[in-house]
Each structure stands twice: as C-alpha cells, then as structure tokens.
Amino acid sequence: MKIFEPIRIKKVPFQNRVVMAPMVPFGMPELPTGVMSDTLLRHYLDRAANGMGLMITQSLSVTKARPTAGGAGIYADEHIDNLRAIAAACHERDTRLFAQLAYPSIGHQNGDSVNRLTAEELAVITEEFVEAAFRCKEAGCDGIELHGAHGFFLNMFASPLANQRTDIYGGDVDGRLHLVRCIINGIRVFLGADFIFSYRMGWSDDMNTDIQTAQALEALGVELLHVSSGIPASRYTAIPEGFPFNSVVFAGTDIKKHVNIPVTVVNDIRTLNRGNTLLENGLCDFAAFGRPFLADPLFFANSLSNKDHEPCLRCKTCLWFTHYDRCPALKKSKRL
Ligand SMILES: Cc1cc2nc3c(=O)[nH]c(=O)nc-3n(C[C@H](O)[C@H](O)[C@H](O)COP(=O)(O)O)c2cc1C
Structure with a gap:
C-alpha cells in the first residue's frame, strides 16, 4: 500500500506517509513558564511509540509576549x-x-487583527520565529511547521480578507507573505539538508488564491506544504461527485496538482485505508490524522495490527478542545 511506502525530503527519510497532525490537548495542566507539563510530555511519549512517518507537535508559542493557549x-x-x-x-x-x-x-474569527502591528514589532516577531526554529533544531527535531492556517496569526497575514495593510506586509500575495519571507530568510541560514521547512497553509475564499499562495510559498522555499482550512473558516467548494472526502481534503488535493513540493492533506480522513486511497490516486504525498491519534494514542500501531484499536467517535465538538479527559473513546478503552 502506497501509504506505507517511504519518502525522502532532502536528506530526511520518512518510513511511511502517515502523519500525526498538530493538536493542542486542551485541559492538560499548563505551566506559567511555557515548559510542557509532565502530563503533556507523557501524551507525546505515548504517541511516539507508534511507528508513523511523522509526528507534528501542537502549536508551540514563539513568544512570551502573549499568553500561550494550551500551555507550551x-x-x-x-x-x-x-x-x-x-x-x-x-x-x-x-x-x-x-x-x-x-x-x-x-x-x-474572534476579532484578532494583524493590521495595526508596526514594522518594529514585526521585526521582533520575525526574530522570535527564527530563534524558536533554531531551538527546535537544537532539540533534534527534523523540521518545523509554521502554523499559517485556521484563521490564526500567519493565516491573517496571508489572507486577502484579513490583511488590509498598505505597507510591505500587505497588498498582493508577495506582500501578504512578506513576513513568511523574512522568517524563511532567517531560518535559511541554519536550515541545512537534514532540517525541513514546512508550512501549514489555510485556504482562502477561492481556489485560485489558494493556488497562488501555495506557489508563492514554494517559491519562497517551503519544502513541505500542509493544507487545512483558513479564512473564511468554512466555504462552499464544488467537490466532484463521488469524491469521498470533505472540502478541506479536496483543497489540499487541488493544490497538490499545482505545486512541485510534497503536500500533506488532512481532515476527517479517519482510517489508514481511506488515507491510502488518496495516496494511491496521487492526490497527496502524506495523509495526516488528528483526532484518531487523540482517541487512540496507538492509532497507527493498533490499526496496523488490527487489534485493540479504539476509533474516534467523532463527537459533535471534540472534547479535546476543552476536557481531554472526557473523550469517550479514551474512556471506553480505559486508556485514561
Ligand atoms: C483538540 C484539537 C487541537 C488542535 N490543535 C491544533 C494546533 O495546535 N495546530 C493546528 O494547526 N491544528 C490544530 N488542530 C487541527 C488538527 O491538526 C486537524 O487539522 C483536525 O483535527 C482535523 O483532522 P482530523 O479530522 O484527522 O482530526 C487541532 C484539532 C483538535 C481536535
């Protein structure tokens, strides 16, 4: 199955195409220092025992200037x-x-804006991203992913709906990605062949802008693109009849056709078999799974062995957004 085939980006080998998506396990203890709590660390160590190709951590804050939601x-x-x-x-x-x-x-969506930040503030933020990436390399990570999706900070810069700036950080797609360009230029210095620069982009309100953004990110030096929802939070997409995935996955597969870098798709893929369908059809290079890894810490290993796997029950609102310890799938398997 294609999903189990290895792939290499620069000098970095991935043993298969399965990705654990970035997720903040809300409700776990938070330390004011931004250091991971023991509970949070355990959460990752448990999931590191799977054997998937790639794990992506939850979004880690690059600054102490603002409170860190989710605590790391x-x-x-x-x-x-x-x-x-x-x-x-x-x-x-x-x-x-x-x-x-x-x-x-x-x-x-909650009224935040990037339009009033000064050039001096953005220079400090750029430096914070670059220093954070350097620490990740020091820690032995194989790469970093900039969080540019879901309406958050970098997504607001990239979005023609949210970015109303008239300076160098706004305007056309190149202007809206200027902050990312500055960050990349800082990171490039220590990037090397064994550390990957990836970007999670959020969709925009039309596919042409998505494609333009993805191509501009590729031109800037992004080496792996992860596509998710963005601004607006939801949009109507005409999905071809019979396409058995949602509009977020579709956006990723559409972008994949227009770039030459590997693309990760995500959202409600649910099972390795479904992920494999996307790969077999050449629609992506990696399939990412979020909630399945929350519901069953050994989602990948247990799916492979077809033993003890506890599927995500797809609650209307995932309980991991507020109280991870109430997740019904985790409770059912008595893994809590
Ligand atoms: C509790 C929770 C926390 C999340 N935190 C993040 C995050 O820190 N960064 C991010 O880019 N996406 C985050 N996401 C989105 C996931 O990465 C993923 O895109 C989403 O869960 C859809 O994939 P799935 O259907 O396989 O769960 C989070 C999702 C959940 C459920």
Missing part, C-alpha cells in the same frame, strides 16, 4: 529539553518530528 512554548532555552525527549522517542521508532510554531492569536 519554545521561546526559551528551558523549553528545549522536553522537545529533545520527544524527538528521541520518535527517532527510536524511526518517526520524524516537526515542531509547529505559532505566534499566539485568538484568530480572525
């Missing part, structure tokens, strides 16, 4: 040790680890 940062050297422990656990199973980096934001 990578804005200080004291954050490196836990990430190093997760990277080591992943590497023991030949799984690669990316850290997702984000500047905390309540998001476009």
